[in-house]
Amino acid sequence: MTDFGEDDFFVASLKGVIAKINPSARIIDITHRLPSFDIKAGSFILFSSFKYFPARTIFLVVVDPGVGTSRNIVLAKTENYFFIAPDNGVLSLVLEDETIKQLREVTNQDYFLPELSRTFEGRDKMAPAAAWLSRGISCEEFGPETTSYKKSYAEKPQIKRDEIIGHIIYIDKFGNLITNIPERMLELLQKKTGKKTLSLSINDREITSFEQSYSFGKKGELLFLIGSLGLVEIAAKESSAAQKLKIKNRDKCKIIVRNE
Numbered sequence: 323m324t325d326f327g328e329d330d331f332f333v334a335s336l337k338g339v340i341a342k343i344n345p346s347a348r349i350i351d352i353t354h355r356l357p358s359f360d361i362k363a364g365s366f367i368l369f370s371s372f373k374y375f376p377a378r379t380i381f382l383v384v385v386d387p388g389v390g391t392s393r394n395i396v397l398a399k400t401e402n403y404f405f406i407a408p409d410n411g412v413l414s415l416v417l418e419d420e421t422i423k424q425l426r427e428v429t430n431q432d433y434f435l436p437e438l439s440r441t442f443e444g445r446d447k448m449a450p451a452a453a454w455l456s457r458g459i460s461c462e463e464f465g466p467e468t469t470s471y472k473k474s475y476a477e478k479p480q481i482k483r484d485e486i487i488g489h490i491i492y493i494d495k496f497g498n499l500i501t502n503i504p505e506r507m508l509e510l511l512q513k514k515t516g517k518k519t520l521s522l523s524i525n526d527r528e529i530t531s532f533e534q535s536y537s538f539g540k541k542g543e544l545l546f547l548i549g550s551l552g553l554v555e556i557a558a559k560e561s562s563a564a565q566k567l568k569i570k571n572r573d574k575c576k577i578i579v580r581n582e
Contacts, residue, residue: 343453411474497562
């Protein structure tokens with residue numbers, strides 16, 4: 323998974339390095355169209371998809387605005403998976419959710435390319451390390467153990483009296499606004515107030531249609547729902563909620579879900 327896009331040589335170089343070291347490696351692309359330099363978007367997309375992969379999958383994540391600096395490269399082993407990425411917060415959500423078995427700095431040059439650049443460590447260090455790991459090299463060989471990793475902190479939704487305050491964490495291809503409000507918080511709010519009817523406010527717009535899926539309501543009408551990740555999403559039927567509300571990716575917005 324990278325923010326490289328698909329028009330340049332970057333992704334092909336990563337895959338070539340892996341195939342040369344381990345020709346039998348199976349490579350599945352999560353995405354290469356992350357917003358450039360957007361560590362939080364990378365963290366969210368990885369977190370949203372990793373659990374659907376087979377056990378012992380190795381995730382190579384290259385969203386690396388700090389390439390060439392003193393930031394570390396980390397290898398994380400959890401109960402079921404392996405992750406190699408720059409230590410810049412992109413693994414935050416995954417590692418907070420998973421049980422970490424080992425966490426190591428990737429420093430052993432035996433598992434890098436012979437010639438290193440300062441501007442493409444994804445190709446020269448991370449991809450070969452992932453390939454050698456897939457060949458059965460043990461985690462201990464890649465570098466010293468560490469006890470900490472950089473965390474990219476996100477605001478937590480809060481229940482205040484009869485409302486929940488949250489914010490947008492991701493905008494998908496369809497213009498749906500994914501919030502940080504989990505379904506269980508709506509249930510807690512309903513239980514706390516004893517009321518069932520919900521409405522949502524964002525950018526001074528009141529949305530009263532709380533639906534089961536994107537296909538309900540009139541075309542272009544704003545609605546909110548619980549998406550496939552178990553989070554509140556704001557959508558517009560067969561349209562873009564982001565465009566209708568004039569919201570860009572990662573804009574700070576206060577979302578208030580009231581129980582009426």
